[in-house]
Amino acid sequence: VNVPAAPDLGYERLDFRIGLNPGRLLSDGVPWWDYRKAEELVAADPDANWFDYWARLSRHYEPIGRDALAAGRELSGGRWLWLASMCSQYAQFIWFHEPERREDEQRRKVQLYRDAAPHLSPPAERIEIPFEGTTITSYLRLPPAAAGPVACVVLLGGLESTKEESYLFENLLLERGMATFAFDGPGQGEMFFDVKLLPDFHRYASAVVDYLVERPEIDPGRLGVLGRSLGGYYALHCAAADARLKAAVCWGGTFDLSDFNIMPPHIARGFLYVSGHEVLARGREYLQEAIDLTELAPELRCPTMIMNGRLDAIFSTKQIAKFERHLVNAHIDYYLEDEGIHCAHNLWHVVRPRLADWLAERLPDAADRP
Amino acid sequence: VNVPAAPDLGYERLDFRIGLNPGRLLSDGVPWWDYRKAEELVAADPDANWFDYWARLSRHYEPIGRDALAAGRELSGGRWLWLASMCSQYAQFIWFHEPERREDEQRRKVQLYRDAAPHLSPPAERIEIPFEGTTITSYLRLPPAAAGPVACVVLLGGLESTKEESYLFENLLLERGMATFAFDGPGQGEMFFDVKLLPDFHRYASAVVDYLVERPEIDPGRLGVLGRSLGGYYALHCAAADARLKAAVCWGGTFDLSDFNIMPPHIARGFLYVSGHEVLARGREYLQEAIDLTELAPELRCPTMIMNGRLDAIFSTKQIAKFERHLVNAHIDYYLEDEGIHCAHNLWHVVRPRLADWLAERLPDAADRP
Numbered sequence: 001v002n003v004p005a006a007p008d009l010g011y012e013r014l015d016f017r018i019g020l021n022p023g024r025l026l027s028d029g030v031p032w033w034d035y036r037k038a039e040e041l042v043a044a045d046p047d048a049n050w051f052d053y054w055a056r057l058s059r060h061y062e063p064i065g066r067d068a069l070a071a072g073r074e075l076s077g078g079r080w081l082w083l084a085s086m087c088s089q090y091a092q093f094i095w096f097h098e099p100e101r102r103e104d105e106q107r108r109k110v111q112l113y114r115d116a117a118p119h120l121s122p123p124a125e126r127i128e129i130p131f132e133g134t135t136i137t138s139y140l141r142l143p144p145a146a147a148g149p150v151a152c153v154v155l156l157g158g159l160e161s162t163k164e165e166s167y168l169f170e171n172l173l174l175e176r177g178m179a180t181f182a183f184d185g186p187g188q189g190e191m192f193f194d195v196k197l198l199p200d201f202h203r204y205a206s207a208v209v210d211y212l213v214e215r216p217e218i219d220p221g222r223l224g225v226l227g228r229s230l231g232g233y234y235a236l237h238c239a240a241a242d243a244r245l246k247a248a249v250c251w252g253g254t255f256d257l258s259d260f261n262i263m264p265p266h267i268a269r270g271f272l273y274v275s276g277h278e279v280l281a282r283g284r285e286y287l288q289e290a291i292d293l294t295e296l297a298p299e300l301r302c303p304t305m306i307m308n309g310r311l312d313a314i315f316s317t318k319q320i321a322k323f324e325r326h327l328v329n330a331h332i333d334y335y336l337e338d339e340g341i342h343c344a345h346n347l348w349h350v351v352r353p354r355l356a357d358w359l360a361e362r363l364p365d366a367a368d369r370p
Numbered sequence: 371v372n373v374p375a376a377p378d379l380g381y382e383r384l385d386f387r388i389g390l391n392p393g394r395l396l397s398d399g400v401p402w403w404d405y406r407k408a409e410e411l412v413a414a415d416p417d418a419n420w421f422d423y424w425a426r427l428s429r430h431y432e433p434i435g436r437d438a439l440a441a442g443r444e445l446s447g448g449r450w451l452w453l454a455s456m457c458s459q460y461a462q463f464i465w466f467h468e469p470e471r472r473e474d475e476q477r478r479k480v481q482l483y484r485d486a487a488p489h490l491s492p493p494a495e496r497i498e499i500p501f502e503g504t505t506i507t508s509y510l511r512l513p514p515a516a517a518g519p520v521a522c523v524v525l526l527g528g529l530e531s532t533k534e535e536s537y538l539f540e541n542l543l544l545e546r547g548m549a550t551f552a553f554d555g556p557g558q559g560e561m562f563f564d565v566k567l568l569p570d571f572h573r574y575a576s577a578v579v580d581y582l583v584e585r586p587e588i589d590p591g592r593l594g595v596l597g598r599s600l601g602g603y604y605a606l607h608c609a610a611a612d613a614r615l616k617a618a619v620c621w622g623g624t625f626d627l628s629d630f631n632i633m634p635p636h637i638a639r640g641f642l643y644v645s646g647h648e649v650l651a652r653g654r655e656y657l658q659e660a661i662d663l664t665e666l667a668p669e670l671r672c673p674t675m676i677m678n679g680r681l682d683a684i685f686s687t688k689q690i691a692k693f694e695r696h697l698v699n700a701h702i703d704y705y706l707e708d709e710g711i712h713c714a715h716n717l718w719h720v721v722r723p724r725l726a727d728w729l730a731e732r733l734p735d736a737a738d739r740p
Contacts (some may be wrong), residue, residue, distance in 0.1 A: 023403065031719040032396050064720065068727070075545060076723040083719065121545060145515055175445060175491060349401040349453065350434065353446040357438070 023345035054091035078119025085112035138183030151222035151363035158229030162189030187274035196276035247362035252343030297326035309340020393715035428457035448489025455482035508553030521592035521733035528599030532559030557644035566646035617732035622713030625692035667696035679710020
């Protein structure tokens, strides 16, 4: 087999185009006009600096949001602070060669979302769960006007996404009557500063489940999990490890990291970064051991959806064959979009409502059960 | 003054780029991926046919929506049928040289939205108000879980927009506790087939107000009006003529049609089309008499917002000076976006929440009044 050489995993600055992931920025909430101007900027100057570009926009939207809140315009203010948070997200996105600057912007993103959270509709309640010397930071959102305890979907970010980016997807679950709980696990967002990527992400998810089953607004018998990209791997891993999770969605995830050598270099670099490794050979070995579903696969028994685009340039279609071979004890719905890129981010208007509907149907209340 | 020659107002097919109004299609709900592929298509083939392109997509989304409804996925089904309706809208959009095809697609758009309406959240109730031998067709949407009668904003389309395109803007008003009422007036949407553009659009709006003041869910003392583009002119005209309208927003509107000769030819062509005129000189004379706020301007007394982008290529900034000179008896808030195109469609993420907040603050319930 003609395997490409190991990618260059240095800290060099990346081409702006790599940061303009088509569909993902927009589906996460970045304004189209800003995205379009970014495309024009990079067409005129391939060395344009995306960190500066999005960081400036974050600082443009922040006072617009704070002024609106000060004037009592709560919905607009919350939305614009969240928008500022998204701009900070896509400033620091895969910006590995200036780690201090990246981490400052990551903290800024966290703070902006935290300030937006009480003003979102429905609001996001910040929850901090102490766990083994660190803190699991998270947001719970509850559907308004629920008649009784509701289903809840635990949302997992991936390699370069955190609890803050799921806001728009949460809205789809909330309008279908489900609560949402998004948290940062090992190697992600706020927890990255304390705990790097670990093989046992699932123990953190189980700590979250321990918390959720005690919340009176939530039906402990109707918990699901959805993860995006690397989070899709985590979702399967967590559901296999904790039978209290009754439905799982792997949205653009992988079975293992056997694709490490053929991934785009900036993605491989991201894996090293979140695992705290600097040396390629050792980091790859660590990651390929840490991210591997083989052992737990037979334990997955809940209804599961595996969704991706067939044009995914990060995780190869070999991963689908591995799911089919190893996930032998669960009913799996495969949903692959022919024209979809990684996570089918470009087709969000079709894909996202389908994922939300699938979850709603697997976590029905008593009245809706067949 | 160097006035350009009268535009060519023939029925020739227009360049696809004209149909790709930046910001407008996306802010009205067209999927970004479809918009992007349209841009690629026209870059490769300037003669590409936008009618065929969007009509095909409308027929792509329709069965996706109907299948979802058949499976009980009401929110997704309603949203996808509405999406199909938007694709039909932008197929027939300014497509004047094949009027039969245009009108068939207009009817298709109407039917798709009609089928979507009961499944939107909150639902859109179709209302037909008999008026002088025709029917005012309209949609009322009520905010869920209101404690008492609510404010209601009457929404007016413009030259090439109808009651179906305001869905996403309606959602902003609804989440701020206001009801919305969108209807087709003379020259618009369903009414175009019966009644062409008239000087007395305001009498149709007053018939709508007659209906609204009898609806128990609506507070007759808290009615507002907002119109977009030519609808912005109508909004001021209607509020000047009917004192039951307590707040007015002119979003990208005009004071009169003195800009007729310097407009883009396809816009001037559109004005002739909706007025039922074929002869340029006579049509222009009719339109310039029909669309002129001079006489009623002093009657406008309610709080008013006039909003536009300074880069508007349809209505010149001279119109702003006319508003300032003639609207002498109302408090007017001017809001002009320096980087905004017509209606500031490109900046919808900032502009639209501001318009919604402005209306909410002018139509407060008793508890929120100062």
